[in-house]
Structure formats: C-alpha cells, structure tokens
Amino acid sequence: VERLSDGSVITPQPLYYCFYLHTVNVTAPGGLKYGGNMTYEGSKLTLDFPVTDVDKLNKWYIYENRTTFDILKLSSESLVLKSSEVVLTFRKF
Helix, strand or coil: CEECCCCCECCCCCCEEEEECCEEEEEECCCEEEEEEEEEECCEEEEECCCCCHHHHHHHCCCCCEEEEEEEEECCCEEEEECCCEEEEEECC
16 A cells, blocks of 8 residues: 555555455455445446445545545556555455
8 A cells, every 4th residue: 555645655454355346345354344336437446335434444545435546557466546545556366
C-alpha cells in the first residue's frame, strides 16, 4: 500500500480482496467480512459497499461506500489499483 498523501509505503496485516464476476468481498482474519458490488468499465473499477458505517472499510483502504479505482496494471499474477488516497498492489492467490 502506497499512501499518496506522503508517499509512504506500508505492508498491512493480512487483508484479502476477492473479485468474482460482479461482486467483491473483503475479508480479514477472525471472520471480518464485507461484500459489495463491482463494476468494471475500461480502465476503471468501481466498488460499491452497502454498509452504513464506512469507517468499517477503512482497514482495506476504502474510505467511501462507492470508490472508483484506476487500474494501473492487470495481469495473471498481479493487480495494481489507484484511488485518490492510495495505490494498492495485489498478488493473485
């Protein structure tokens, strides 16, 4: 995770994103899990979470119920997404 505000790079605790068809699930150890809808248009990926308290999603670097990411890289091995706050680099499992 690269924070755009100060350029710092951090490696967070194990957090998981699962992208499947038109849905996304974010999970963390201990059973914490949230699901949302996903749309993909061109080089944009939008995640829409129906939660009332968006602060619960901050752990995954999601700061709004509806967040749009620019897709910087997509391959069979990795995915790099950029929002207005962070750049997230994922590896495929």
